[in-house]
Amino acid sequence: MLITTVTTLAIRCPECGALEFYNLSRFALSGRGKLQVNCSCGAFLLGIVNKSPGNYWLQLPCVFCETTHIREISGLRLWGKKTTTLICPESGLELGFIGTTQEVKELAESLDTGLEALMDELGYDEYFNNPDVMHQVMQCLQEIADNGGLYCQCGNTRIEVDVFLDRLELHCKECDSINIIYAETEEDLTVIQQVDSIELAQHGFKCLDSFSNSPKLTKKTRRKRNKHS
Structure with a gap:
C-alpha cells in the first residue's frame, strides 16, 4: 500500500x-x-x-x-x-x-477566473472611469509583482495596493512612501506596459511616469490626487 x-x-x-x-x-x-x-x-x-x-x-x-x-x-x-x-x-x-x-x-x-468573477459581482465596471484600461493596468502590475519587480527603496517588498476610480496607489507600510499609477487613458496603459520594475522612493511620493528608468516614455503633467475618491 x-x-x-x-x-x-x-x-x-x-x-x-x-x-x-x-x-x-x-x-x-x-x-x-x-x-x-x-x-x-x-x-x-x-x-x-x-x-x-x-x-x-x-x-x-x-x-x-x-x-x-x-x-x-x-x-x-x-x-x-x-x-x-x-x-x-x-x-x-x-x-x-x-x-x-x-x-x-x-x-x-x-x-484568475475567480478574481474576475468577484469584480463582476461587485460592479467594478461601473465604478472605474475606464474599466478596460484599469483591468489591463492591474494585469501589468500583477506581472511586475510576480517577477519580483515591485519593491521599495527601504527594502520592503510587501507593497499594498489601494484601488480608486482612476488610479492605483502603491503604499509601503514600512516607510510610508506612495507611488501613483494612473489607469484611465490609453497613455496610462502604455506607460506601465513599458515598465519592468517599480521602485517606491523611501519616505517619498512618485508617479509612474516620473521614473528615470523609463527614458522612452513621454512625461505627463502630474495630475492632482482625487481626495474625494
Missing part, C-alpha cells in the same frame, strides 16, 4: 497577489504541532495547527474579504488523493487548492 507523505498547496497571496505553490510534508508538523507557510514576498499565506490526533485547523488569510478564515480538516483529507478546494465563505470564491501536484496545478489556473 502506498501512503502519501507530501501534498501540494496552491494559494494566492493576500498581500502581493502572487500565486504560490508549496509542497507540504506530512512530517513538517512532527514535534511542533503547528506550521506557518509564507509567501515569497514574506506575507503570511497559511497556518496549520494540529488540533487533535488526525485533525488540523487551517488558518487562511483571505484575499477577498481581508480576514482570516479557519477551516477544520482531517489528516486523511489533507494528505489524501482527493483535492480539497479552499473557499471564502463570504464570497463563495476559490482561494486555493490542496492535493496532488498535477491536479492542483491544473485547477490553479481557474483562480
Whole structure:
C-alpha cells in the first residue's frame, strides 16, 4: 500500500497577489504541532495547527474579504488523493487548492477566473472611469509583482495596493512612501506596459511616469490626487 507523505498547496497571496505553490510534508508538523507557510514576498499565506490526533485547523488569510478564515480538516483529507478546494465563505470564491501536484496545478489556473468573477459581482465596471484600461493596468502590475519587480527603496517588498476610480496607489507600510499609477487613458496603459520594475522612493511620493528608468516614455503633467475618491 502506498501512503502519501507530501501534498501540494496552491494559494494566492493576500498581500502581493502572487500565486504560490508549496509542497507540504506530512512530517513538517512532527514535534511542533503547528506550521506557518509564507509567501515569497514574506506575507503570511497559511497556518496549520494540529488540533487533535488526525485533525488540523487551517488558518487562511483571505484575499477577498481581508480576514482570516479557519477551516477544520482531517489528516486523511489533507494528505489524501482527493483535492480539497479552499473557499471564502463570504464570497463563495476559490482561494486555493490542496492535493496532488498535477491536479492542483491544473485547477490553479481557474483562480484568475475567480478574481474576475468577484469584480463582476461587485460592479467594478461601473465604478472605474475606464474599466478596460484599469483591468489591463492591474494585469501589468500583477506581472511586475510576480517577477519580483515591485519593491521599495527601504527594502520592503510587501507593497499594498489601494484601488480608486482612476488610479492605483502603491503604499509601503514600512516607510510610508506612495507611488501613483494612473489607469484611465490609453497613455496610462502604455506607460506601465513599458515598465519592468517599480521602485517606491523611501519616505517619498512618485508617479509612474516620473521614473528615470523609463527614458522612452513621454512625461505627463502630474495630475492632482482625487481626495474625494
